[in-house]
Amino acid sequence: MLDLHSPSLPSRSAAELFGDPSGDSEPLWFKKSSFLRPDFDPESYIADLRSFVPLESLGAELRSHLAALKSELVELINRDYADFVSLSTRLVDVDSSVARMRAPLAEFRDKVASLRTVLDNSLLSLRGGLHQRAEASAAREILERLLDTFHVVSKVEKLIKELPSTLSHGSGVEIDHVEKNILGSESSLHPAENGTNLGLTQSILLERIASEMNRIKFSFSNAKDLPFIINMEKRIQSATELLDHSLGCCFIDGLEHPNSGLHVFDFLANSILKEVLFAIQKGKPGAFSPGRPTEFLKNYKSSLTFLGHLEGNCSSRSVVSKFRSQAIYADFMRQWNIGVYFSLRFQEIAGALDSSLADANITLVEDSHRNRDCQVTLTLKQSFALLESLRTCWSEEVFIFTCSDKFFRLSLQLLSRYSTWLSSHLVAKNACSSDSSSNSERAINKPVEDFIYVMHDVGFLVAELSGDYLEHVLRLLESCSSEVLDLVRRGFLQAIRSLTDYLPILKDRMVEGISERSVEDLKQLKGISATYRMTSKLPVRHSPYVSAILRPLKTFLDDERVAYLSKELKNELLHSIAERITSRYHEMASDVVNLARKTESSLLRLRQGAQRRAGASSDAMDSNISDTDKICMLLFLDIQEYGRNLAIFGIQASHITAFRSLWQLVAPEDRQAQISF
Structure with missing residues (x-):
């Protein structure tokens, strides 16, 4: 390619590059050969050139080229003018020549049409034959499939009749008859071998029946609309049910007898539990989400009930331990994020109490929450919030046994928080602060009659928490060791004792005030x-x-x-x-x-x-x-x-x-x- 910027080339003026109307030479950008290309497009050609060639120069060059073409055309006509004029004189007797050529051409056309008709008839006949052959082949295939299905169904029914119903009801004659059909042997079993070989015989027979049933299901799926298959549907269904029942009995028998080998595979973990986990993950993935605590707890408890049902099928504690040590069991339990669930419950329970205790003033419980019988229920909103929070911790709708230690710690924290509120907002001494607007000063200035509510609530809480409430907690933890139960009891009583210590103080405040x-x-x-x-x-x-x-x-x-x-x-x-x-x-x-x-x-x-x-x-x-x-x-x-x-x-x-x-x-x-x- 010619490099316009090469230093070895002589410099050219703009007139030489973009064309000089007064000169005879053409510019380098104007290529006449471009007009002869089959894919020539005038618009694209102009669009490419106008980016570096002025439209005036391009128009002038095109007009110049048009004039040159017209001049060339005139020169060509003038050069061969004699031949052009003499052309009409040489065309003599053209009609007779055309007539002579018409007859052979017509004859050739008739032959071609006749041959085409023959070929079309042959092709149509061939296609008809091929179609009949295909129909015959399909009919034969269907017939063979129907015959095969009929024979297989008959064979399955015969094998099912020869199948011993259960291991316990088998007899020597039945075993000998089955083995003659299956193994082709006419020798009978020794009576001592009946109990040993009956299960193996039944398993081999069931395996053959199951294989034949797969063939039936394949034929049925491909020809289920045919009347013959429809008439056999009940027989096929009956055979399927009998096979399923026999397979179930054989499977249960294998699980109940270790001489079977099924005990090597852990069906509870690697079959049942694995499939259940996969079904939950696929069909209801939101079941494992602790974002909705109530539904999460319901699903979690259902899963524990399910696991307990599975463990009920274990024959010993060692089998239960082995079941729990399986990887799928750990994976299943890992799906339940108990830590996040407790965090949400902690914020919910502790937040409700903190909201109530944030108010330094004594606030009475609404009438809808308070019985007028003062000996039965609480009077203050703060006390009511404490008891509700403590009950929520161990309620059936919230409590999870695996988080017992966390809920126990939360309960003690709630009692401590309430005790702190009593200390700082109700019985605080104003000697520690000279600010009359402080919580201590406001507590001192409260009417002593208001402390009646406090004394009543503290007494009620002490009686309730050390009685029915503590017994309820211990019942929930009854599966724990006696040492754990003793620690829980002492922890609660110590926290309750901290509330009891405020009763003399409250009493003294009232006596002093009056x-x-x-x-x-x-x-x-x-x-x-x-x-x-x-x-x-x-x-x-x-x-x-x-x-x-x-x-x-x-x-x-x-x-x-x-x-x-x-x-x-x-x-x-x-x-x-x-x-x-x-x-x-x-x-x-x-x-x-x-x-x-x-x-x-x-x-x-x-x-x-x-x-x-x-x-x-x-x-x-x-x-x-x-x-x-x-x-x-x-x-x-x-x-x-x-x-x-x-x-x-x-x-x-x-x-x-x-x-x-x-x-x-x-x-x-x-x-x-x-x-x-």
Whole structure:
């Protein structure tokens, strides 16, 4: 190929490359031979050239070439003009020549047509013969197949009749007759050999029958629409059923007798279980997905039931162990992703409890979930969520035995989480934080009546979890060893004991809260000293504040929430509150009396000093009643009223140590021996 960019070639101008209209030479890109090619396409030709040749240059070159062609045509005509003109003179008597040629051609055409007709007739006859031959061959083939099917069916029926029904019902005559037909031997078996050879004889006969039945099934599948085959369908079906029954009996007999050799192959694992696994993977692959836990658990338990049924066919524990050691068994169990299932259940159960415990406020259970009988069910949403979560862990719809340790650990975690909520949101002390908006401060500011719900729920949970709930868990784990069951029992009881430890704290919080309300009224006791100091007035009735001391206790007992407390717990709280109030009463009264005595002693010393300096007698002063005596007289009247108020609540004041001390403090000497109102 000519290289336009080769340095050895002389340089050319654009006019030489793209054509010069004034010159005689043609450009290199214009090839006249292209117009003579059979596949010449004007549009493609122009499209190829216009990428590097201007359309004006291309049009000019084409017009120039057209003019050259016309000029060449004129030159050719002029060159052979004499021959062209003389052509008409040489064409003389053309019609007669044509007539002479027509007759032979017509004759030749008739011969060809006649020969073609003969060939068509021969070909048609040949095709008809071939068709008849094919039909005859097909009919013969069908007939042979029908005859073969008939003979095979008859043969199978004959063999089935000669087949011993079971190993246990065989006889020496039957065995001898069968072996004559099968082995071609006329010798009879020895009676001692009957039991040994009957199974082998039956197996060989069944193998022959099964082989013949395959031939029948092949013939039936290729000619099932023929009337002859249709009429034999019942016979074929009957033979098939008899063969299947005999094969099943033989197979079962082989499995029951080890002298058979079938025990070498593990049918349970490598046949039944393998096919079941393949069928599940192919027909219902979603059965192994733990994404839908409820359906997954149902399928998993069904599979365990199926495996248990298979293991029930094992003759000994060693056979069961061998079955479980098979690779297909491990593969089948590996399909059930129990770890993912437990993770989903963990998020579901723990998440529900965390959502409830996220609220620091005490929230009552909705009426639809709560029985009005407070002794039967829970009251708080948080407690209800805990019990529901714990029950869910060991419910039939969630629990899986293979995850027993995980569900046990989850149960302990749930109890620990609830205990943490009690500690941080309900009984926390506010001394650790000065932030009034903290959880501790909010817990302190809660009404003490709300802690009735907490005490009730904690008591209910302790009784429920240590009773029926624990027994339910132990029943689910009864197949475990006694050591495991003991660990589970101790673990649950220890976790339940952590809840029990909060009962005294809750009780103390309630006693403290109600007592502090009564102390607000007891503070009026400090005004007694100012009332009876430096006056001759003697008290004749109790102070007004006494009636208000036990008013918070009465308000507490009248609250409807107290109905959630048991009678024993309510009496215990009542006595504890009374003892706490009485103790504070005794402390404050002691402070008042002691302060009055100190003040009186100081005043007495000052007066005595002044009297001695004045030379006066102190007998007149000594005959007056002291301020301390008047204060004690009033306090004595007050505690008598207080004791009567305690009796209204069914509390005997004399049984309270602090009340007895208070009585000894303010009662007159003649009344100190016996407490009476």
